[in-house]
Amino acid sequence: MxxxxxxxxxxxxxxxxxxxxxxxxxxxxxxxxxxxxxxxxxxxxxxxxxxxxxxxxxxxxxxISLARSHRHDLWLLLFSGLIIALMVGGTFWVLLSQMARMGG
Amino acid sequence: MSPRHLHPGLNHPRSPEAEQAEVGSSVFGFWIFLMSDALVFALLFAVYGTQVHATGSGPHPAQVVNLPSALLQTGLLLASSYTFGLASLALKFKAERPGLASAWLCVTLLLGLAFLGAEVHDLVDLYQRGAAPQRSGFLSALHTLVCMHGLHVATGCLWLLVMLVQIRVMGLASEVTSRLMRLALFWHFLDIIWVGIFTVVYLQGARL
CATH class of the missing domain: 1.10.287 (Helix Hairpins)
Known part of the structure; x- marks a missing residue:
């Protein structure tokens, strides 16, 4: 069956x-x-x-796959990925630059 | 037969269409929560990344990492993810035997508790070696990240226990199955976060 x-x-x-x-x-x-x-x-x-x-x-x-019916889950996952990349990337950018300017 | 997937995780196409749509929207709502939870973890990883060299007078990452214990915890959590998969399968295809699903859920619970035991043992050991959270920025970030994950696993274990009682009392009613589907997402999600922890904290730390 x-x-x-x-x-x-x-x-x-x-x-x-x-x-x-x-x-x-x-x-x-x-x-x-x-x-x-x-x-x-x-x-x-x-x-x-x-x-x-x-x-x-x-x-x-x-x-989770690329099939049509999965699209909402996948879009949400990709959107969360974008937000995470922006926030994590921004954190590193700002804090590492600040540490460099403070001399260590 | 072309199974329609309405939400992440294993779908139950045999339940009536209307009920399935309702379950689908509640599981999707839970998926949204998981994505926001992923954001919390991602930022804790970012904090860890900015603090990893802030060891002050405390121990360095390589002195803190216990690789055999990290490997043991990884194995336990991965095995529990697989046994939860087997429980989901039993729920979907062997619904006439709720005992089978319960048995796999019990195995998952035991593996989850063993993981927590190993993690607590590790943290107590760190504390006794003077690597307490207040020692340095690095140790604060490490404990926050690892304990946040451990707290999630502990919550998952409590949730599993509640679901085992619900299966016993209510059988595999549709609410119970829907809750178990959400718990399955939660459990698999925690294993994904753990992949990040053992890669970034333990394996990278061993070589820093």
Whole structure:
């Protein structure tokens, strides 16, 4: 029946989310714990894995996708992302500039 | 069958259309709350970012971070997110067996409590090593961010407990299912915030 197929599809989505999240977490902890990388490369891998994992969680656990019926949720998410970028970016801009002007 | 998605998280297409629309709007309202909560966390991250070098006479980030404990907490919270997913699945597809959903919710609650236990143990350890919140700007920001998340998880655990009682008393009535859908969003959302915390605070801190 359709229900059985839908059940399996959704279970696969959650399990895919778990597997990807475990892999990304493992890479993040490994590059820091094993001191395998240094300098900018480390930060790129670390923040890249973090950003990817956030997307995996949104897609697999919260079921946010680009499909038409999801649009309101996605718009709200993108709008919140914009506000967050403005406020967080602004905080860093103002405070770091102030610290620099105060000499440390 | 083309399932219509009316709100974030797992939808229940088998309930009547009108009821589903009502559940959809309340879940969407909760989604709006979660986005404003995300803003609060984002600004706490920003405060942490501006304070991370303000260590004063206190310990530096690398001296504060306990990586094995951070890994343990990450595993517990991720596992609890998955078991909540299994509970949502049981609610949607095995509604004739409320015991199954309750069982997965109990597992989720235990994992959540284990996470809180590990986190409290970590914070007490910091306090005993002289890394109390009042020591430096860095430590104030760290404790505010981590405790804010922990407080959310504790609230989630309390909510889970209330829902377990409601399932027992009321069965899987439509209000109960709708509340559980919102709790699922809340729980998965907290795991997303945790991804930010272990990346920015623990992993980055270990190398600063």
């Amino acid at each position: 359709n229900d059985v197929a839908a059940y399996r599809r959704t279970l696969r989505l959650y399990t895919l989310g778990l597997v990807l999240a475990v892999l990304l977490t493992a890479v993040s902890f490994a590059v820091v714990g094993l001191t395998a990388l240094n300098g900018p490369g480390l930060w790129w891998v670390l923040y890249g894995c973090g950003a990817l994992q956030v997307m995996v969680h949104f897609r697999c656990f919260l079921h």
